[in-house]
Amino acid sequence: MRNLILVGPMGAGKSTIGRLLAKELRLPFKDSDKEIELRTGANIPWIFDKEGELGFRDREQAMIAELCGCDGVVLATGGGAVMRDENRRALHAGGRVVYLHASVEQQVGRTARDRNRPLLRTADPAKTLRDLLTLRDPLYREIADLVVETDERPPRMVVLDILERLQRLPPR
Numbered sequence: 001m002r003n004l005i006l007v008g009p010m011g012a013g014k015s016t017i018g019r020l021l022a023k024e025l026r027l028p029f030k031d032s033d034k035e036i037e038l039r040t041g042a043n044i045p046w047i048f049d050k051e052g053e054l055g056f057r058d059r060e061q062a063m064i065a066e067l068c069g070c071d072g073v074v075l076a077t078g079g080g081a082v083m084r085d086e087n088r089r090a091l092h093a094g095g096r097v098v099y100l101h102a103s104v105e106q107q108v109g110r111t112a113r114d115r116n117r118p119l120l121r122t123a124d125p126a127k128t129l130r131d132l133l134t135l136r137d138p139l140y141r142e143i144a145d146l147v148v149e150t151d152e153r154p155p156r157m158v159v160l161d162i163l164e165r166l167q168r169l170p171p172r
């Protein structure tokens with residue numbers, strides 16, 4: 001399989017684990033959100049403010065299509081990338097897909113101090129994360145080759161688990 005692709009909700013650790021995995025595998029690391037920021041020269045909240053979520057999703061779809069065309073990269077997606085059918089098709093075709101799972105409680109704790117997630121600027125971020133996970137969990141599972149638990153496990157341990165389980169995956 002060509003690339004190693006991480007999906008999952010905000011705070012699951014896609015950006016953190018992706019960077020560590022890439023280092024371990026000596027592969028380039030690409031973070032879809034970071035690539036959008038580099039390409040536009042604007043940060044994610046600014047894009048949401050100026051273009052709305054729809055504008056961001058269009059940029060995200062174009063970036064996912066481009067990055068899934070790479071060969072041999074570790075790719076961290078944004079938590080909402082699985083919402084579009086086109087993205088799910090591209091991600092599944094683009095390589096091995098790992099769903100990083102985290103409970104809503106852990107997601108809340110890990111995202112609380114970070115103001116860079118516009119969807120969590122709500123009165124009740126825990127409810128927002130719960131509602132999003134209800135909607136998206138089946139979509140993550142639909143395209144995942146592996147589901148990996150991240151609750152109560154430090155990033156290093158999650159990385160080792162992924163590497164070990166990838167070796168045991170049958171060919172698609």
Ligand SMILES: Nc1ncnc2c1ncn2[C@@H]1O[C@H](COP(=O)(O)OP(=O)(O)O)[C@@H](O)[C@H]1O
Nearest residue numbers: 009010011012013014015016110150153154155
């Ligand atoms: N397994 C983990 N255990 C504890 N904290 C974690 C873990 N994975 C990530 N984090 C922390 O959670 C925060 C969000 O991680 P991040 O990689 O940005 O998630 P995502 O890209 O999935 O939204 C960061 O501060 C990161 O250090």
Ligand SMILES: O=C(O)C1=C[C@@H](OP(=O)(O)O)[C@@H](O)[C@H](O)C1
Nearest residue numbers: 009010011033078079080117118
């Ligand atoms: O869940 C989402 O819809 C989003 C997740 C974010 O990425 P992370 O999952 O890396 O936080 C980022 O793409 C944007 O704020 C929207």
Ligand SMILES: [Mg+2]
Nearest residue numbers: 014015076077
């Ligand atoms: Mg991220």
